[in-house]
Amino acid sequence: DTGVSQDPRHKITKRGQNVTFRCDPISEHNRLYWYRQTLGQGPEFLTYFQNEAQLEKSRLLSDRFSAERPKGSFSTLEIQRTEQGDSAMYLCASSLVPRYNEQFFGPGTRLTVL
Amino acid sequence: SQQGEEDPQALSIQEGENATMNCSYKTSINNLQWYRQNSGRGLVHLILIRSNEREKHSGRLRVTLDTSKKSSSLLITASRAADTASYFCATESGGSNYKLTFGKGTLLTVNP
Numbered sequence: 001d002t003g004v005s006q007d008p009r010h011k012i013t014k015r016g017q018n019v020t021f022r023c024d025p026i027s028e029h030n031r032l033y034w035y036r037q038t039l040g041q042g043p044e045f046l047t048y049f050q051n052e053a054q055l056e057k058s059r060l061l062s063d064r065f066s067a068e069r070p071k072g073s074f075s076t077l078e079i080q081r082t083e084q085g086d087s088a089m090y091l092c093a094s095s096l097v098p099r100y101n102e103q104f105f106g107p108g109t110r111l112t113v114l
Numbered sequence: 115s116q117q118g119e120e121d122p123q124a125l126s127i128q129e130g131e132n133a134t135m136n137c138s139y140k141t142s143i144n145n146l147q148w149y150r151q152n153s154g155r156g157l158v159h160l161i162l163i164r165s166n167e168r169e170k171h172s173g174r175l176r177v178t179l180d181t182s183k184k185s186s187s188l189l190i191t192a193s194r195a196a197d198t199a200s201y202f203c204a205t206e207s208g209g210s211n212y213k214l215t216f217g218k219g220t221l222l223t224v225n226p
Contacts, residue, residue, distance in 0.1 A: 002156065002158065004156075031212060033213065033214075035216075040218070041218055041219075042202050042204075042216030042217050042218050042219050043157070043202075043214075043216045044216070045213050045214065045215065048212075048213055056213065089154075091156060091157070093157075095212065097212050098212075101144075101145055101147070101162055101206060101212060102147065102159040102162060103147075103159065103212075103214060104159065105149075105156040105157040105158070105159075106156050107155055107156040108154075108155070108156050110154070
């Protein structure tokens with residue numbers, strides 16, 4: 001247990017539905033990252049927050065994706081009008097920069113879009 | 115896009131043997147990190163090596179970095195069945211965004 005939690009752990013939804021995932025980072029960490037991982041691949045960066053500010057979004061993050069980190073604590077990732085290609089593991093990580101570079105990952109949310 | 119490429123893609127060894135995994139990357143880096151992922155779970159940080167370091171040890175792990183060849187290796191000595199997992203290298207490049215770019219990973223199987 002790294003101290004980063006994600007909810008839910010698994011989500012099955014039908015194409016076209018909206019889904020929201022939550023990440024609770026380690027409390028003193030100022031950075032929060034979202035990654036997506038598909039089968040047989042390494043995680044791919046989606047977006048990151050410095051406290052409550054979203055500082056960078058990957059081209060992978062289409063307009064259907066939105067992420068928030070209100071008050072610089074937990075974060076949510078919402079996918080609207082889900083597509084089958086959205087099926088993946090969504091990983092959240094947190095870190096305390098610039099003191100430490102290591103990222104601490106949560107267990108992930110596995111999304112299956114039918 | 116994936117920065118790193120791990121080699122081999124899969125490795126199967128007997129308990130007690132050493133396991134070596136390699137990682138190559140494309141752009142200059144601030145540091146390189148290795149992570150382990152057990153089946154279907156989150157990633158666990160193993161070790162970080164900075165661009166000005168050449169070798170680092172942590173327990174049974176030894177990491178080397180050759181920035182001239184843009185490559186790194188992870189050696190796990192005296193492997194155990196519990197070391198069975200996927201191993202990813204991840205590079206941190208550029209300014210202060212601290213984001214990581216991962217390779218595709220090496221699946222290590224340690225047979226008891």
